[in-house]
Amino acid sequence: MAKVFIVEDNPEIIKSIKSELTKWQYEIVTINDWQNVAGEISATQPDIILFDITLPSFDGFYWIQEVRKHNKVPIIVISAADIDTNVMHAVAAGADDYLMKPFSMTVMLAKVQALLRRSKPTTQSNEIKWNGCVFNSLTNTLTNKNGTTQLTPTEGAMFQVLLTNHSQTVTKEKLLEWLWQGGKYLNENTLNVNISRLRTKLATIGLENCIVTERGIGYRLVSENE
Structure with a gap:
């Protein structure tokens, strides 16, 4: 820490x-x-x-x-x-x-x-635990009891901001702002496509319902018991 x-x-x-x-x-x-x-x-x-x-x-x-x-x-x-x-x-x-x-x-x-x-490239922890999962922000891997899924840098950046605000709605504007600050440029259409791809990868480890769409606003990451 x-x-x-x-x-x-x-x-x-x-x-x-x-x-x-x-x-x-x-x-x-x-x-x-x-x-x-x-x-x-x-x-x-x-x-x-x-x-x-x-x-x-x-x-x-x-x-x-x-x-x-x-x-x-x-x-x-x-x-x-x-x-x-x-x-x-x-x-x-x-x-x-x-x-x-x-x-x-x-x-x-x-x-x-x-x-x-x-x-401190070798000592700083990059792992975040959530809902029985471990997300590594350096390798963009998400692991739980069902296995591991490899996210792209853009998918990993989106998952990071959803994860740090889990159970809260993250607006599309905030997601785009975060991605821009990370050196990536996305518009709203490509953001939607990347969210769809992220959902597909999360589904491979049993998390197909963890990203909820708040229509016209943004997205919310939820745990299994929410």
């Missing part, structure tokens, strides 16, 4: 980030002492840090520089300020990537996953 340290003082933003990342089984840590940000990070040894710029004590740039004196942990800066100026400042301070408020949770998740893959 990867550990994500959130250096942010807005409770609503913390809540949103935590809600998204815990779906993917990340461990979340937040700041207790704003006068000892670098010390808490050092003691916690996170796998990645999300760093706000405007903080109650020193700004994020100061603390990033302090962290970088002793740690090469991946850092994503989040800020509502002017993007051009802050990107340059953040990179100079030692950040690896940047998010500008307000940002999509799917974009944030994609950036976190990408940095973790680059920094």
Whole structure:
């Protein structure tokens, strides 16, 4: 389980980030002492840090520089300020990537996953358990007692977003947004075709009824007992 340290003082933003990342089984840590940000990070040894710029004590740039004196942990800066100026400042301070408020949770998740893959390709867990199944987001395989089905990268990306929102309706717009952020371009027609293909593959391991269509809205992944 990867550990994500959130250096942010807005409770609503913390809540949103935590809600998204815990779906993917990340461990979340937040700041207790704003006068000892670098010390808490050092003691916690996170796998990645999300760093706000405007903080109650020193700004994020100061603390990033302090962290970088002793740690090469991946850092994503989040800020509502002017993007051009802050990107340059953040990179100079030692950040690896940047998010500008307000940002999509799917974009944030994609950036976190990408940095973790680059920094720890052999130790980061890619497996998610659900409904007696194990989904590997690296190999795009789904396994249960009935066997294993191999998904294409596009099918795997769609299944990921349905899985992390299981029992909730995922709109077609959110699916398309997720796929676009992953470097894949689909329109609504090809999305429908790929959903059909995904259903066919899930049926080979006894999951033929797990994707429910909410007509005119999107799709919902359900368990056997729902």
